[in-house]
Amino acid sequence: MSKLTIALDIMGGDHGPPVILSASLKAIRQHPDFNFILCGKQEIIEPVVADLLPEQRARVTIEHCEDVVEMGDAPAFALRNKKHSSMRRIIELVESGEADACVSAGNTGALLALAYYFLKTLPGIDRPALVSAMPTASQHKVFLLDLGANVNCTSETLFQYGVMGSVLAQEVSGIEKPRVALLNVGEEDIKGNAQVKIADQMFRDAEALNYIGYVEGDDIFTDHADVVVTDGFTGNVALKSTEGLAKLVINEVKRQSQMNLLSRLMARIALPLLKSIYNRVNPDQYNGASLLGLRGIVIKSHGNASADAFYYAIHQGMREAKMGIPEKIKSKIETVLLEQL
Known part of the structure; x- marks a missing residue:
């Protein structure tokens, strides 16, 4: 069975890449059954992952992203003008099936807009929920x-x-x-x-x-x-x-x-x-809100999350990926809707 893959927005959050990278390295070291795609500026990410053991580094892919969605960016602006952002890229990876879940501590409104635009909602779901x-x-x-x-x-x-x-x-x-x-x-x-x-x-x-x-x-x-x-x-x-x-x-x-x-x-x-x-x-330990109702798994971390808090958000994404949450929601919704006919 192939490993599941988690895409991480390294540039999001109030505290920037150092905190996100610290949490990411912890997840990489503690979960050998997962692959990771780190999205952000390569010159920031590469020196940090160089400290990983060879077998750990082999499970990590770096996706260079020039743009950064800032915490003050309006959702529509991020959607139209930040086409090469790390936040957008992690959602594109989920949409394409290259990643099984994604995690970001970035701008909440922008993340919701991008996730809704690219992943769409499951049949029977009008709006996603955090x-x-x-x-x-x-x-x-x-x-x-x-x-x-x-x-x-x-x-x-x-x-x-x-x-x-x-x-x-x-x-x-x-x-x-x-x-x-x-x-x-x-x-x-x-x-x-x-x-x-x-x-x-x-x-x-x-x-x-x-x-x-x-x-x-x-x-x-x-x-x-x-x-x-x-x-x-x-x-x-x-x-x-x-x-x-x-x-x-x-x-x-x-x-x-x-x-x-x-x-x-x-x-x-x-x-x-x-x-x-x-x-x-x-x-x-309760950090990591799931954006339920989409055709993919998106986890929103608090913007001011510590490294430990962001690690919990990553863990939430891994757990939902293992369980196939979107497909199970789809099945349940279909059952309930048929019941109401």
Whole structure:
């Protein structure tokens, strides 16, 4: 069986190639069952990969790209004027079948526009959605979508998100019948706007889904559901608020533990517990939002991702490539649509 291939945008992100290359080298060294295509300026990439062992270097291809999509570029500008960019190239590689997945930490709007233009959506999917796994009170993760791909969503789009999220939870978390919920301002039937109410009825009519009804914001992390569906505006606010709170908790624990000799002593005693808490809430390990609903796998990393965080995004792309997520979403959508006829 031939190796799967991951295409990486080396030029994207707030911190530039050094961070992305560091994560890329880690992935190359730790995953000998994958090939990698590194897209960006060859003069930046070549000296770094020269440190790889010969058998590792043999699994790496460098695609020289003159253009860079800047974080401030408008999506339409990037699409029309950055035809030789590293971001565009990784998506072209997925479109052509030369890569099984691609990962970028670059401009979100430009990545969405390029991915939508070149890869198109699967049959039955109107708009792609950004989805990421979030921690819960148990060891399970919850998949939250949309995280910002589409600010305004129709009821049909919300329903399609639920189908796609259910497939992802089945494949990634191994849950036979993932619990799908709609994010709302209350659990009562009378709550919510018209789009949410219509989507609620569509979910109830779909026997192929394990729909459990509405959940509120505080239920996202209680292991009440395996998939939580919302529009991109609300989902993005929820995601960023969660990450901000996690960073606040981490920084406050660090600050309090260094206040005086007693607190430093207590922190040393509690170090294993503190490390465990840190590992649970550290946003880095949840980096890597999947752009679901496309005819290919595209992973969006945070622009300000550290090397460790970008590595997690690469790992997410490798996992989805192994599972063939787009084809499984296509099959599920076809089943649900036939059910509604």
